[in-house]
Amino acid sequence: MLRRTLSVLYVQVLxxxxxxxxxxxxxxxxxxxxxxxxxxxxxxxxxxxAPVVFFTIVxxxxxxxxxxxxxxxxxxxxxxxxxxxxxxLVIGLGVAKIFRTGEGFNIDPAQxxxxxxxxxxxxxxxDSVAAHLMAIIPxxxxxxxxxxxxxxxxxxxxxxxxxxxxxxxxxxxxxxxxLDAMGAVFFGIVGIVVKAxxxxxxxxxxxxxxxxxxxxxxxxxxxxxxxYLTSLFFVIVVLGAIARFCGFSIFRFVAYIKExxxxxxxxxxxxxxxxxxxxxxxxxxxSPKVVGITVPLGYSFNxxxxxxxxxxxxxxxxxxxxxxxxxxxxxxxxxxxxxTSKGASGVTGAGFITLAATLSVIPDIPIAALAxxxxxxxFMSEVRALTNLVGNGVACLVVxxxxxxxDGKKLHAAMDPRPARAAPQMGAVAGPAD
Numbered sequence: 001m002l003r004r005t006l007s008v009l010y011v012q013v014l015x016x017x018x019x020x021x022x023x024x025x026x027x028x029x030x031x032x033x034x035x036x037x038x039x040x041x042x043x044x045x046x047x048x049x050a051p052v053v054f055f056t057i058v059x060x061x062x063x064x065x066x067x068x069x070x071x072x073x074x075x076x077x078x079x080x081x082x083x084x085x086x087x088x089l090v091i092g093l094g095v096a097k098i099f100r101t102g103e104g105f106n107i108d109p110a111q112x113x114x115x116x117x118x119x120x121x122x123x124x125x126x127d128s129v130a131a132h133l134m135a136i137i138p139x140x141x142x143x144x145x146x147x148x149x150x151x152x153x154x155x156x157x158x159x160x161x162x163x164x165x166x167x168x169x170x171x172x173x174x175x176x177x178x179l180d181a182m183g184a185v186f187f188g189i190v191g192i193v194v195k196a197x198x199x200x201x202x203x204x205x206x207x208x209x210x211x212x213x214x215x216x217x218x219x220x221x222x223x224x225x226x227x228y229l230t231s232l233f234f235v236i237v238v239l240g241a242i243a244r245f246c247g248f249s250i251f252r253f254v255a256y257i258k259e260x261x262x263x264x265x266x267x268x269x270x271x272x273x274x275x276x277x278x279x280x281x282x283x284x285x286x287s288p289k290v291v292g293i294t295v296p297l298g299y300s301f302n303x304x305x306x307x308x309x310x311x312x313x314x315x316x317x318x319x320x321x322x323x324x325x326x327x328x329x330x331x332x333x334x335x336x337x338x339x340t341s342k343g344a345s346g347v348t349g350a351g352f353i354t355l356a357a358t359l360s361v362i363p364d365i366p367i368a369a370l371a372x373x374x375x376x377x378x379f380m381s382e383v384r385a386l387t388n389l390v391g392n393g394v395a396c397l398v399v400x401x402x403x404x405x406x407d408g409k410k411l412h413a414a415m416d417p418r419p420a421r422a423a424p425q426m427g428a429v430a431g432p433a434d
Contacts (some may be wrong), residue, residue: 009197013262015197017205020266024209032211037203038267045272048186050145052275053296054157055183060292061161061405062176069403070293071163077294077399082338083301084391087238088307089334095230096315100224105320152301190275194263200265204345223316223373229378230308231387239304239394246401247408252415256280257393261386270385270392274299277393284414285407286400294399298392305387310337310355310382317359317369329362 003010024031061070078265081128095101136151138144144152164175240250254261257280258271274295314333318325325333337358355373359365373380 009194009259012198013201013259013266016202017047017262020202020205021209023202023206024211028210029432031206033207034203034210035207038200038205038207039203041193041196041200041203042267042269042272043271044196045190045274046148047191048193049271049274050148050153052183052186052190052278053153054145054160055186056278056292057154057157057296058161058164059176059179059183061158062172062179062291066153070289073290073293073399073403074297076402077297077395078301080395080399080402081298084238084242084395085302085304085307086334086338087312088234088304088391089337091234091238092230092308092311093315093330093334095226096312096319097227101226101312102316102319106322133158136166154296155302171182187275187279194273194276197263197266197272200272201263204267223313224379227309227312228383230312231305231383234304234308235387235390237389242398243394244396246406248397248415250390253397254332254390254392256284256415257389260389264385264389265382268381268385270389271299273389277389281393281400282394283410284397287403287405290400290403290405291396291428294396295392298395299388302392302395303384303388304391305384307337308387309384310358313355313366313373313380314358314362317373318365321366321369323365325364329364333358333362334346 020034022032023034034140135149136155138147138149138152138156141156144156145233164172164179167175235251235254243253257277260276260280264270278291278295281295282288299351311333314337315325315330317323359370397406398412
């Protein structure tokens with residue numbers, strides 16, 4: 001019994017996280033030296049993300065004879081992303097204003113180490129709307145894969161898929177089968193690499209605690225706690241309401257992806273489980289076409305945790321530096337955050353760069369104040385990634401249901417450990433979830 005339990009991946013990851021925390025607490029120097037283990041695992045996963053996304057999307061588009069349905073799925077996904085992401089931004093802003101998180105810190109930005117955030121500020125300054133849009137176009141077909149930029153890969157995959165889709169069946173079908181086979185190869189590589197998740201989780205957690213310690217967490221515990229609780233509120237209330245409307249329980253969904261959540265907790269990167277999430281969404285009854293389009297697209301356009309973090313942290317810095325913001329400036333923060341959050345991948349630290357980009361348009365808040373968040377950003381990065389992951393999983397099921405391509409029987413059979421029972425018809429209004 002014990003051997004069978006220990007052979008389960010998420011149990012191994014959980015044990016590795018506990019051991020990583022222990023090493024970081026009792027042997028901080030050793031813990032800080034464990035960083036290559038976590039970074040190495042994330043790099044191994046990122047190595048195959050671009051081809052997995054490319055082959056999945058191309059096969060999905062190429063195998064659907066009605067190209068209009070692919071475009072329809074993409075539009076529905078983007079509409080959903082924009083609405084829910086806006087909710088996340090507004091919730092982060094509202095919570096900060098209600099609890100006035102940061103008030104009384106009386107931070108003097110002149111005494112902060114401006115060099116600590118110079119790199120982030122410089123990258124944010126170069127990230128104009130025009131530059132952001134131009135960056136979606138790769139220099140060459142191959143360079144998109146070399147850099148691993150998901151937006152560029154999405155663009156190439158869409159162009160390639162529609163090109164193959166327009167070909168005669170005698171050419172299109174063999175190519176589609178070949179693409180499916182290539183996708184299976186890369187999914188197989190992911191299956192091999194993910195076995196190293198416990199090692200990666202141990203290294204990442206040991207480094208986090210060893211390098212930053214619980215002291216950095218305690219000094220800004222109010223912000224961290226507020227962010228954790230706000231993210232939890234968003235998942236349970238907002239995503240929970242959406243899930244209930246679609247006929248399933250958010251709690252059972254979270255339990256269903258617990259293995260992926262633990263890996264993300266250890267690595268602070270939602271990209272580390274992208275391929276696994278896609279496979280699990282198909283097992284839940286979501287259409288492969290919808291999964292292939294919605295999940296990769298969500299990794300760039302549906303970052304709920306990052307959105308909450310940006311507005312909450314911006315208002316925290318405003319209160320902490322005694323900066324008064326007008327209603328117009330607060331609305332500007334929302335509008336700018338809607339843009340800067342798009343394209344921020346699930347890689348550790350991406351949220352910090354997008355926060356710097358958002359602050360750059362509100363000069364009243366000194367960007368040097370970002371230095372106060374450096375010590376705790378790693379702790380917040382984990383919750384950003386976890387919230388992003390849950391949000392993208394729910395989004396995939398919602399869009400699949402919206403398309404009428406969600407298998408209700410598979411959905412409830414996969415989530416419910418009890419014997420299968422009659423599931424609500426997806427074409428009708430579903431009853432309340434358990």
